[in-house]
Amino acid sequence: MYDVIIIGGGPAGLTAGLYAARGGLKTLICEEKVFGGQIVMSYEVDNYPGFPKGISGMDLMDNFIKQAEKFGVEMNYDGVKSIEDEGKTKIVTLSNGTKLTTKTVIIAAGASPNKLNCPGEKKFTGKGVSYCATCDGAFFKGKKVAVVGGGDSAIEEALYLANLASKVYIIHRRDQLRAVKILQDRAFSNKKIEFIFNHVVKEIQGDKFVNGILIENVQTKELTRLEVDGVFIYVGITPNTKFVEDLIKLDENGYIIVNDKMETNIPGIYAAGDIRVTPLRQVLTAAADGAIAASCAQIYIETQINT
Amino acid sequence: MAEVHLTQSNWEEEVLNSDIPVLVDFWAPWCGPCRMVAPVVSEIAEEYKGKLKVGKLNTDEEPEIAVRYGIMSIPTLMIFKNGEVVDQIIGAVPKEYLVEKLQQVL
Numbered sequence: 565m566y567d568v569i570i571i572g573g574g575p576a577g578l579t580a581g582l583y584a585a586r587g588g589l590k591t592l593i594c595e596e597k598v599f600g601g602q603i604v605m606s607y608e609v610d611n612y613p614g615f616p617k618g619i620s621g622m623d624l625m626d627n628f629i630k631q632a633e634k635f636g637v638e639m640n641y642d643g644v645k646s647i648e649d650e651g652k653t654k655i656v657t658l659s660n661g662t663k664l665t666t667k668t669v670i671i672a673a674g675a676s677p678n679k680l681n682c683p684g685e686k687k688f689t690g691k692g693v694s695y696c697a698t699c700d701g702a703f704f705k706g707k708k709v710a711v712v713g714g715g716d717s718a719i720e721e722a723l724y725l726a727n728l729a730s731k732v733y734i735i736h737r738r739d740q741l742r743a744v745k746i747l748q749d750r751a752f753s754n755k756k757i758e759f760i761f762n763h764v765v766k767e768i769q770g771d772k773f774v775n776g777i778l779i780e781n782v783q784t785k786e787l788t789r790l791e792v793d794g795v796f797i798y799v800g801i802t803p804n805t806k807f808v809e810d811l812i813k814l815d816e817n818g819y820i821i822v823n824d825k826m827e828t829n830i831p832g833i834y835a836a837g838d839i840r841v842t843p844l845r846q847v848l849t850a851a852a853d854g855a856i857a858a859s860c861a862q863i864y865i866e867t868q869i870n871t
Numbered sequence: 872m873a874e875v876h877l878t879q880s881n882w883e884e885e886v887l888n889s890d891i892p893v894l895v896d897f898w899a900p901w902c903g904p905c906r907m908v909a910p911v912v913s914e915i916a917e918e919y920k921g922k923l924k925v926g927k928l929n930t931d932e933e934p935e936i937a938v939r940y941g942i943m944s945i946p947t948l949m950i951f952k953n954g955e956v957v958d959q960i961i962g963a964v965p966k967e968y969l970v971e972k973l974q975q976v977l
Contacts, residue, residue, distance in 0.1 A: 596965040604903030622903035641911050641966040659967050690944035690961030699902040700944045773943060
């Protein structure tokens with residue numbers, strides 16, 4: 565039996581693992597896809613304290629992983645299908661059907677990038693449609709690309725792409741960006757970046773690969789075709805809570821509700837990182853959540869022994 | 872390491888003329904998800920040794936091969952059988968999904 569099973573191997577899960585294992589708990593992290601989580605796609609993280617020169621998301625997460633491994637955290641590449649609450653123990657069922665027993669669970673499964681859900685998006689994914697500028701930007705060197713979105717991610721990735729592409733269009737459905745001012749200023753002063761406000765992407769077009777997009781003015785409904793070779797989509801994230809929606813209390817947007825101890829509505833089950841209701845989603849806050857969740861789980865386990 | 876380092880010069884011999892199916896991992900050093908998915912690919916290489924050959928193609932070092940197979944996004948995993956592409960998986964996917972795809976071919 566495990567003391568802690570952590571679902572998700574991003575910064576929240578890895579930090580929770582590190583703290584739990586260092587505290588002497590038998591700990592397992594189940595990560596379905598990519599250890600390191602969403603941040604591994606970021607070319608540069610310049611606001612994680614302790615790194616005044618900035619660091620790539622990948623390198624930062626490499627360090628998180630090494631540190632967790634150092635304290636003896638077990639890690640596997642298994643998705644989790646469900647959690648059952650048996651009171652003093654919990655049953656975690658992996659996607660391959662294996663059932664594991666544990667005293668506590670920390671849900672740190674993060675969030676996934678939203679899709680546009682427009683015609684052509686699925687067809688051309690990997691053939692011009694991308695959700696990761698650092699992964700795919702190099703294939704668009706000297707070409708024209710569109711970035712869809714108006715938040716920090718969209719602007720950051722547009723700035724990254726501007727170093728490679730010949731032109732970057734930023735397409736946003738409103739007339740104001742949500743991104744922080746410093747990013748906005750850098751984008752506005754970049755000669756390769758052109759802003760197209762008040763527009764949405766109606767269709768992504770091409771034959772074997774993307775060769776253009778159809779955009780619509782949200783007010784006038786006028787359609788324009790833009791010739792681009794790539795479309796990078798950054799229109800928000802959705803929490804990965806479908807697998808626990810019947811067990812754990814969520815808010816109206818699907819995020820897990822926790823108190824300041826990262827406790828969910830079920831004793832012994834915690835949540836940490838992007839997946840929980842929080843005013844700020846950063847590597848830093850995810851790591852902090854993970855540490856709190858692991859520490860509180862440890863105290864919970866110790867009180868269980870004494871009752 | 873059970874994976875074969877693929878280049879333009881050994882592509883024909885290792886991939887096209889292979890007796891057993893080949894899983895090719897198209898990656899690049901600056902691609903975060905590629906690097907993070909590498910351990911899963913390594914595990915697969917070990918587990919299916921003898922039944923499946925696993926090769927890695929660095930798209931930075933071997934751009935001609937990447938262009939030849941229309942690679943515009945990484946990580947991309949391609950499954951080759953008798954020199955032909957029989958399946959491809961774009962983006963980081965769960966190990967299980969990859970195993971399912973391989974079972975269909977092996």
